Amino acid sequence: MQFKEGSGWKACYEEDTGRYFGEYGGIQSYHLYELTKELYDRLDEAMTEGDASTVMYEGRHLYMSVDDRCGPPYTIVFDDDYEKLCPWASVMKSGKVWPDELTDAAVELFESEKNNREQRRKKREKRRKNKVCLQPMDRSLLHEYYKNFVMDADIFMDMSNLRGYTYSPERVDAYFDRLQSQKDRVDFLIMSDEKPIGEIALKHMDNTAKQCELSIHLQSDAVKNKGYGTQAERLILEYAFQTLGMTTVIADSVLKNKRSQHTLEKVGFRETGRDETFVYYQITQADWLKCRDE
Numbered sequence: 001m002q003f004k005e006g007s008g009w010k011a012c013y014e015e016d017t018g019r020y021f022g023e024y025g026g027i028q029s030y031h032l033y034e035l036t037k038e039l040y041d042r043l044d045e046a047m048t049e050g051d052a053s054t055v056m057y058e059g060r061h062l063y064m065s066v067d068d069r070c071g072p073p074y075t076i077v078f079d080d081d082y083e084k085l086c087p088w089a090s091v092m093k094s095g096k097v098w099p100d101e102l103t104d105a106a107v108e109l110f111e112s113e114k115n116n117r118e119q120r121r122k123k124r125e126k127r128r129k130n131k132v133c134l135q136p137m138d139r140s141l142l143h144e145y146y147k148n149f150v151m152d153a154d155i156f157m158d159m160s161n162l163r164g165y166t167y168s169p170e171r172v173d174a175y176f177d178r179l180q181s182q183k184d185r186v187d188f189l190i191m192s193d194e195k196p197i198g199e200i201a202l203k204h205m206d207n208t209a210k211q212c213e214l215s216i217h218l219q220s221d222a223v224k225n226k227g228y229g230t231q232a233e234r235l236i237l238e239y240a241f242q243t244l245g246m247t248t249v250i251a252d253s254v255l256k257n258k259r260s261q262h263t264l265e266k267v268g269f270r271e272t273g274r275d276e277t278f279v280y281y282q283i284t285q286a287d288w289l290k291c292r293d294e
Helices: 037-042 049-056 100-109 111-130 139-147 169-181 228-243 258-266 285-293
Strands: 002-006 009-014 019-025 029-035 060-066 074-077 132-136 186-192 195-206 211-218 248-254 270-274 278-284
Touching (some): 009 049, 019 037, 132 228, 186 228, 211 228, 248 258, 258 278, 278 285
Antiparallel strands (some): 002 009, 019 029, 029 060, 186 195, 195 211
């Protein structure tokens, strides 16, 4: 990496990617931009922060945070990859991060953000396609789900227990009937683009202790690492706490299943213990509210 640096600002040329970036400001107002080569070349280390910001302003805004005491502090993330793009940057964060919908609206409204419109529109369309919803368990959809199901090796600590899965209408019907007969659980299918891609449940519901356990499975590797599990867990936690009135939800993950553990922690679960097979988690309603509002 090559750097230029002046009072209150810094710019970087990333040689591996051939891209240019710049930052300026501090606690009260911080900004991070992607620059063109021409903009980078115009920057001179003798420039003041004001002069450098005028140059960077012509680039593509990646991130900004404001805490100028004229209103509530806030942060706007224009490009979710800003940390990967600029690991060297001294990023400031102030207040709540704007939701995607508000950021999209600002990008479309303000001429100063026109350089972000194309990538924001692409990501908005991707979010639309990747959005999931929860569908109450349905027999025909469950059959559709299991027709393309692939057993996940990460849920087995002992690989000798792993067996290939073969779709059987009779077994799916029996499984559906068994789920419907259990009164201490609620089951949903995770739907994306009107197709079932996973199943998620709240089981072992104890209405006296106001506690239940979360369980989730995705159909195959083809629908993993796309954020579907995270969205589904957030939706069912909202259902658990807001609709069912639970105060605690527990979960566990096979020790080697780092992906599952990452997702649980991302939505607010805290580790409570582990043994030679499982990592154990829980989230309280208070923890969920705090995580939701961040």
